[in-house]
Amino acid sequence: xxxxxxxxxxxxxxxxxxxxxxxxxxxxxxxxxxxxxxxxxxxxxxxxxxxxxxxxxxxxxxxxxxxxxxxxxxxxxxxxxxxxxxxxxxxxxxxxxxxxxxxxxxxxxxxxxxxxxxxxxxxxxxxxxxxxxxxxxxxxxxxxxxxxxxxxxxxxxxxxxxxxxxxxxxxxxxxxxxxxxxxxxxxxxxxxxxxxxxxxxxxxxxxxxxxxxxxxxxxxxxxxxxxxxxxxxxxxxxxxxxxxxxxxxxxxxxxxxxxxxxxxxxxxxxxxxxxxxxxxxxxxxxxxxxxxxxxx
Numbered sequence: 001x002x003x004x005x006x007x008x009x010x011x012x013x014x015x016x017x018x019x020x021x022x023x024x025x026x027x028x029x030x031x032x033x034x035x036x037x038x039x040x041x042x043x044x045x046x047x048x049x050x051x052x053x054x055x056x057x058x059x060x061x062x063x064x065x066x067x068x069x070x071x072x073x074x075x076x077x078x079x080x081x082x083x084x085x086x087x088x089x090x091x092x093x094x095x096x097x098x099x100x101x102x103x104x105x106x107x108x109x110x111x112x113x114x115x116x117x118x119x120x121x122x123x124x125x126x127x128x129x130x131x132x133x134x135x136x137x138x139x140x141x142x143x144x145x146x147x148x149x150x151x152x153x154x155x156x157x158x159x160x161x162x163x164x165x166x167x168x169x170x171x172x173x174x175x176x177x178x179x180x181x182x183x184x185x186x187x188x189x190x191x192x193x194x195x196x197x198x199x200x201x202x203x204x205x206x207x208x209x210x211x212x213x214x215x216x217x218x219x220x221x222x223x224x225x226x227x228x229x230x231x232x233x234x235x236x237x238x239x240x241x242x243x244x245x246x247x248x249x250x251x252x253x254x255x256x257x258x259x260x261x262x263x264x265x266x267x268x269x270x271x272x273x274x275x276x277x278x279x280x281x282x283x284x285x286x287x288x289x290x291x292x293x294x295x296x
Contacts, residue, residue, distance in 0.1 A: 090143030187240030
């Protein structure tokens with residue numbers, strides 16, 4: 001039986017306290033199940049933004065999507081996680097990743113490290129969070145025990161094995177570092193390449209007693225009566241897919257409301273994606289799709 005859909009919106013900007021509160025209330029009114037905040041310099045600080053969101057909403061869960069583990073000391077992060085879970089009445093979902101923008105580390109005066117070193121640090125962070133938050137003597141103590149649900153985002157084989165061992169939710173960006181281009185430049189995975197990525201994850205997760213929830217980040221939502229024209233436009237940006245592939249990638253969603261809803265049903269059947277995240281600029285455009293899929 002397919003897992004029911006869940007919908008999240010990743011909020012990228014903050015203009016004022018009043019604007020932020022209104023936007024979070026609007027997300028709840030539109031039917032979003034999770035209000036999310038990323039972890040990039042130049043964007044809202046995740047934990048205070050989520051606490052503010054909790055104060056003006058009742059139903060949505062609240063998540064980091066995703067924290068850059070390289071920004072965080074595990075012991076200090078455990079304190080932030082526990083405090084935020086307390087102040088949001090147990091609504092926190094903790095998303096973690098390695099980070100992928102070297103310039104942000106340079107700006108913050110933090111070491112960048114090799115891909116292996118960044119994953120090593122993420123492994124240590126997860127192990128320490130489990131140890132610290134699972135300790136009955138740890139203070140403050142999160143509402144959710146032994147810790148809030150953990151989302152891990154990443155596509156490489158080692159990250160997928162890590163997610164298979166530890167994650168309650170596994171997030172797929174549907175992209176990868178573009179070869180020969182500056183750090184932080186991504187290209188889309190083709191549908192077949194994404195199948196291969198999911199196969200690696202499923203093999204690593206074969207012994208799990210409880211399947212993880214699978215998430216996909218939709219980069220753009222566009223209403224249109226001409227899907228092929230939009231696919232042609234996407235292919236023209238030279239981001240890893242041709243026109244035919246662009247019609248089927250789960251990282252872009254376009255068409256009529258009914259067509260977009262059907263695309264998500266197809267992606268859930270093919271890949272297992274039941275938790276769908278859109279970016280803040282697409283919050284209103286995606287809302288009719290949420291209504292179309294309500295309860296499915």
